Amino acid sequence: NAGVTQTPKFQVLKTGQSMTLQCAQDMNHEYMSWYRQDPGMGLRLIHYSVGAGITDQGEVPNGYNVSRSTTEDFPLRLLSAAPSQTSVYFCAASPSATSYEQYFGPGTRLTVT
Amino acid sequence: AQSVAQPEDQVNVAEGNPLTVKCTYSVSGNPYLFWYVQYPNRGLQFLLKYITGDNLVKGSYGFEAEFNKSQTSFHLKKPSALVSDSALYFCAVRDYMDSNYQLIWGAGTKLIIKP
Numbered sequence: 130n131a132g133v134t135q136t137p138k139f140q141v142l143k144t145g146q147s148m149t150l151q152c153a154q155d156m157n158h159e160y161m162s163w164y165r166q167d168p169g170m171g172l173r174l175i176h177y178s179v180g181a182g183i184t185d186q187g188e189v190p191n192g193y194n195v196s197r198s199t200t201e202d203f204p205l206r207l208l209s210a211a212p213s214q215t216s217v218y219f220c221a222a223s224p225s226a227t228s229y230e231q232y233f234g235p236g237t238r239l240t241v242t
Numbered sequence: 243a244q245s246v247a248q249p250e251d252q253v254n255v256a257e258g259n260p261l262t263v264k265c266t267y268s269v270s271g272n273p274y275l276f277w278y279v280q281y282p283n284r285g286l287q288f289l290l291k292y293i294t295g296d297n298l299v300k301g302s303y304g305f306e307a308e309f310n311k312s313q314t315s316f317h318l319k320k321p322s323a324l325v326s327d328s329a330l331y332f333c334a335v336r337d338y339m340d341s342n343y344q345l346i347w348g349a350g351t352k353l354i355i356k357p
Contacts, residue, residue: 171347219285226343233285
């Protein structure tokens with residue numbers, strides 16, 4: 130059982146480039162979310178989805194887009210990378226928005242130069 | 243809005259000694275509180291939760307947490323630390339915002355267990 134998978138594990142971008150961080154889960158969970166983790170700041174919610182076809186903004190959505198065409202996949206797109214987006218990105222899934230436990234992927238470490 | 247504070251950036255404990263990682267919260271209403279652990283280069287893993295009932299909650303890997311309503315605290319504890327407990331620990335509280343539940347996270351506490 131793979132759980133939540135994320136690709137790539139590491140990425141270096143130049144300012145202005147775009148890219149997509151992939152997230153997939155095989156648990157048939159309805160709720161998925163993207164966080165960024167920065168030193169001394171804990172996790173901050175970027176976007177989330179309560180089910181296929183439904184997405185919404187979290188605390189720090191600017192510069193990021195998401196889509197949820199299937200239950201399994203929840204990609205995060207950086208439209209025009211900026212150094213401020215240098216961070217570690219985590220995808221998480223849970224059975225529903227009211228579930229108590231979230232299952233996290235291993236993370237993507239992104240550096241924007 | 244709810245908030246969570248982890249007042250210590252780092253906690254150092256000798257192996258075999260008891261450990262405590264502190265968390266305080268600010269909520270309106272009854273809090274739903276959580277602890278997660280992050281091992282190096284890994285995603286976060288759920289440790290335990292407090293929803294209601296007994297103030298002492300037991301979780302994975304021998305950890306427990308004590309909910310104290312009067313002190314608005316939810317400290318993580320373990321009677322005897324292991325070197326393998328060294329990791330980053332996050333406290334979180336569930337909030338209801340924009341018609342959905344979301345987790346509000348503390349900044350994290352790095353736990354170092356020395357042999």
